Amino acid sequence: MSVRQWARDLAMGVRFAFTGGREGWTRAVLTAVGVGLGVALLLLTTAIPNALDVRHEREAARTDITFSSEQIPEANDTLVVARLDANFRDDDIRGRALDPDGPRAPLPPGVDEFPAVGEMVVSPALKELLESDSGALLRERLxxxxxxxxxxxxxxxxxxxAFYQGAEGLAQHIDPGRIERIDRFGDPAPGEDQSDPVLLLLVLVVFVVLLTPVAVFIAAAVRFGGERRDRRLAALRLVGSDGRMTRRIAAGEAMAGAVLGLVFGTGFFLVGRQLAGTAEVYRISVFPSYLNPSPLLALLVAVAVPAAAVLVTLFALRGVVIEPLGVVRAGRPARRRLWWRLLLPLAGLAMLYPMIGNGRENGDFNQYLVTGGVVLLLVGVTALLPWIVETVVARLGSGGVAWQLAVRRLQMSSGTAARMVNGIAVxxxxxxxxxxxFVGVDDDYTRSTGQDVSLAQMEAALPSEVPLARATDEFRDTEGVKAVYGYSEGYVGDRPRIPDHGTMMTVGDCASLREIARLPSCDDGDVFAVHGAEWDAGEDMAKLAAPGRKLYLDPTYDGSPKGREVPWTVPQGVKAAEPRRGLLAGIDRGGFLITPKAMAAALAPGLTGHAYLKLDESVADVHDRVRNTAAALHPLTDTMTWSATERTGRFDAIRTGLFVGSACVLALIGASLLVSQLEQLRERKKLLSALVAFGTRRRTLSLSVLWQTAIPIALGLVLAAVVGLTLGTVLLKMTGTPVRVDWTSVLSMTGIGAAVVLVVTLCSLPPLLRLMRPEGLRTE
Structure with a gap:
């Protein structure tokens, strides 16, 4: 068979699709909508890497706080930047205070001129929030x-x-990590990405799992209207075409729908691209310009989709005999064979087996074997489900009229029913x-912060100008604050520069100090030395706390800014105290504990105030009320919300990416299922009308349609649970993680899948009721 003959037959099928009257156009449009939804998601997926790269580049280009101990001298081209990051309810706010040293100070990206003191430049989203009623509490702070x-x-x-705020006098507060002087924006030393094999495996599996259902849906979409199309093809045999030519013409018709689907998909993608600029999913947002698909991947989609349409159609027609007088498919079809369907998941397991036990110690996982193995296991669902549906429905017994109608329909076309739920099952x-x-490796990327959230839920770090007593009083007067523990903290060493030995110094009232150590007794004016604390491992507190010994508060270290080096002599009558694991989180706090009356005034500049707050979480917006109080005390007051645990940033980012992708795939699943359901109802219009004309109740027909959807989806979800548990077990063994089944997640994932199908079925009821009219029998 020549290439020219193939091209001629495919071209004839394309012409039939667009010149075959209403029937041909309807099928082409249905196919195009189904394919277009899948193509739009594929284009979105190919654009995601570029969007992430642009976000990373923008983040790197505006880097200002570098945590560098190297000090840049003041010049007319330098700028002092203070980090004012904050939170408002559940949203993060990126904030910076800017104090230019001269007229040539570098401007942040996206800013045309420096705001003056009392002015700020904000992001459009923050401006909208501040101008809204819901931003009233935030306006008090900003x-x-x-x-x-x-x-x-x-x-x-x-x-x-995000916002940039004008400021002055920041130079006297320079503190690496919070307030720094810079001469340009941008990451001066971008670090290399440290590859974690398990995280790379997660990324790879996430992409495969999200894209496989899309491919399944596209393959199903090109078969819309298959039964009517096959009956039309019988007319071609009547005018002289042979069986092979007829199949090629059918493939051309499917290809036409697929090509139109590419056009629809591009349109859907462009619309979605614009909408993406106004949406935020799991705290991730992008600008439309970020979503530019890779040209190579977009070209691959443009070639692969029509090619897949041709191959799927030829494969679907392999068992259909198209004769001049009709299509031989009404007779009892041959039973589906099981052996080759089992080969797909078994081959997938065989590809994954060599990597079992690799963990993190044996290098990266082979990406080709991982991709191939996961794809074969998931595609195995689409191969096994038709056999399972056929086998089960063949054994279903008698029941009510609705049940019998549904079962008989499934027995006659179990393959069509399975195709509808293949995507959701995958x-x-x-x-x-x-x-x-994710649940299995979660503990590896979650660590305890050591913060005791039963004693405090927030912490405020105070600038040196803010007296601790004033701050604690203000916080106590804030609505929702139940208790405040205030401390002034610093570090003392045995020498003013590069000390060999040293420990912490903490100043606070007796109630606060009892949260740090076990005190024999406490009165204002006492000084304590904590012996045996984990914090002071290796230090001899007996020597450091010897009466009359001179120590230095805030000593200077090599390569760091010059400290204040305030001398302090250990007084007589220092009491011994025992350490306790308490409020200051995670480790036994040691060093010197001093009550306010015992603290010399000269020590105050070398100490940093900290307030630890116990909150009444039932008070609305209590965290933001505390933040407002902190901002009123001083703009550089840094507040932190405590949590018992924290996760690795990259692990959280991958998990967020999974949620975003899952939301998109679920939307595609719902839309595609609805289109498929409407196409099935359209093909059965005359049958439904005939049943109504003979007196069948609409309630019975509606219930039969529900059963026709419920039976395959129930079987599909059971198969999905088995395959999902198998694949999850293998992936956990590959990462060297103990296997455990989170049944809550299994049931929730299964329930979400069932809920999507239920919603689609309910949405298809209005069109079904319109189709169930005797007038549908009329032929023009």
Whole structure:
């Protein structure tokens, strides 16, 4: 068979699709919508790496706080920057105070000129929030006048909350990590990405699990209207075409729908790209310009989709005999064979087996074997489900009229029913496996902070100008604050420069100090030395606390800014105290404990105030009320919300990416299922009308449609759970993680899949009721 003949037959099928009247156009449009939804998601996926790269580049380009101990001298081209990051309810706010040293100071990306003191430049999203009623509490904290907005080049997403605030006098507060002098924006020494094999495996599996259902849906979409199309093809045999030519014409018709689907998909993607600029999913937002698909991957999609349409159609017609007088498919079809369907998941397991036990110690996982193994296991669901549906429905017994109608329909076309739920089954199987993997390795990327959230829920670090007593009084008067523990902290060494020995010095009232150590007795004016604390491992507190010994508060270290080096003589009558694991989190706190009356005034500049707050969480916006109080005390007051644990940033980012992708795939699943359901109802219009004309109740027909959906989806979800648990177990063994099944996640993933199908079925009821009319029998 020549290439020219193939091209001619495919071209004829394309013409039939667009010139075959209403029937041909309807099928082409249905196919195009189904394919277009999948293509849009594929294009979005190919654009995600570019979007992440742009976000990373924008983040790097505006880097200012570098945690560098190297001091840049003041010049007319330098700028002092203070980190004012904050939170408002559940949202993060990126904030910076800017104090230029001269006229040539570098401007942040996206900012045209420096705001003056009392002014600020904000992101569009923050401006909208501040101007809304819900931002009333935040306006108390950010009360400066807005004089401009930050441009796109200075933001990592359209929904990012960020501001730059004018300031003065920041130079005297320089503290690496919080307040620094810079001569340019941008990461001066970008670090190399430290590869974690398990994280790379997670990324790889996430992409495979999210994209496989999309491919399944596209393959199903090109078969929309298959039964009517096959009957039309019988007319071609009547005018002289042979069986092979007829199949090629059918493939051309499917290819036409797929090509139109590429056009629809591009349109859907462009619309979605614009909408992405106004949406935020799991705190991730992008600008439309970020979502530019890779040209090579976009070309691959453009070639692969029509090719897949041709191959799927030829494969689907392999068992259909198209004769001049009709299509031979009404007779009892040959039973589906099981052996080759089992080969797919078994081959997938065989590809993954060599990597079992690799963990983190034996290098990266082979990405080709991982991709191939996961794909074969998930595609195995699509191969096994038709056999399972056929086998089960063949054994279903009698029941009510609705049940009998549904069962008989499934027995006649079990393959069509299985195709409808293949995508949802694949998605649920992949989601179960990923949830098992995430839950299994979660402990490896979650660590305890050591913060005792039963004693305090927030912490405030005070600038040296703010007296601790005043701050604790203000916090106590804040609505929702139940208790305040205030400390002034610093470090003392045995020499003013580069000390060999040293320990902590903590100043606070007796109630606060009892949260740090076990005190024999305490009165204002006492000084304590904590012996045996984990904090002072290796230090001889008996020598450091010897009466009359001179120590230095805030000594200078090599390579760090010059400290204040305040001398302090250990007084007589220092009491011994025992350490306790208490409020200051995670480790036994040692050193000197001093009550306020015993602290010399000269020590105050070398100490940093900290307030630890116990909150009444039932008070609305209590955290933001505390932040407002802190900002009123001093703009540089840094507040932190405590948590018992924290996760690795990259692990959280991958998990967030999974949630974003899952939301998109679920939307695709719902839309595609609805299109598929409507196409099935359209093909059965005359049958439904005939049943109604003979007196069948609409309630009975509606219930039969529900059963036709419920039976395959129930079987599909059971198969998905089995495959998902198997794949999850293998992935956990590959990472060297003990296997445990999170049944809550399994049931929730299965329930989400069932809920999507239920919603789609309910949405298809109005069109079904319109189709169930005797007038549908009329033929024009």
């Amino acid at each position: 009360s400066d006048r807005i004089v401009g907005t930050i441009g796109e080049s200075g933001l990592i997403g359209s929904a990012e909350l 998605a649920v199987a992949g989601a179960i496996a990923l949830q098992m993997l």
